[in-house]
Amino acid sequence: MATQYEVEHNVQFAETQPRSRRVNMDSFFSLLNRVSDSGTATPHNNPHATPTLPDMANIFRLLQDQMQTLASTAPTAENRTFLMDLVDTLDGDILDPPDRLRGVGQEFLDALDRVGRKTLRGDDDCAICKIPYLEDPYCLVVELPCKGAHRFDLECVGPWLRSKGTCPMCREEMGKKKAAAVQEDEDEDEDDMDMIYA
Ligand SMILES: [Zn+2]
Ligand SMILES: [Zn+2]
8 A cells, every 4th residue: 555655746666677686796806816817728727816815705705795786686595595695605605715725717607608599488587586587688698517507697697707616506616627536535435434333
C-alpha cells in the first residue's frame, strides 16, 4: 500500500535496475596489476611478483567489498549465504595474507570457454549477482574447467579468479595440472594413518 507521502507527492520509487548490482572493480584491478607487475605472468612462477603484505591484504579487501556489496542486496537467502561464505573466506586472506598471489593470469580468463547465448535458458543466472544472463544483451558468460563446469558472468568471477584462483562455487583450483603428484602424496598420508591406527 502506498504511504501518505507517496500519494501526496505522486512518487513512484524506481525499481532497482538489476544490472546496477554489479560492483565496479577498477581499483581492485589497478592494484592487482601493480602488484602482479605483468598481466601475462604465470601465477605460480613469477619472480617479479613481490607484493607487500598490506598490498595483498588490500587486494582481498577490495574483493571482499565486491561480495559484501552484492550480499547486502542479495535477492534470495541462498545467494546471501553463498556470498557471505565468500566474505568469510576472504577474512582469512585479509588477516593473514599469502606471500604471493595464487590467482590465475589474465590469459587464463581470456582462454575460458564462453557460453553462447543460444545455449542459455531464460532462468539461467549467475550465482554471484543472480541476474539472469539473458537480461543482459551483451552478457559474457564463462564456464570454468572445474568438475561442476560452473558458470558465471566473466565480470563477476574475474576478480575472484585473478586473486584466489579457485572456483567460487566448489573451490576447485583452476589451472592445476599436477593432480597426479598430489594424489601420490595423499596416498602416502593414508598409509601413515593406517600405521597409526593399526
Ligand atoms: Zn554475475
Ligand atoms: Zn566449480
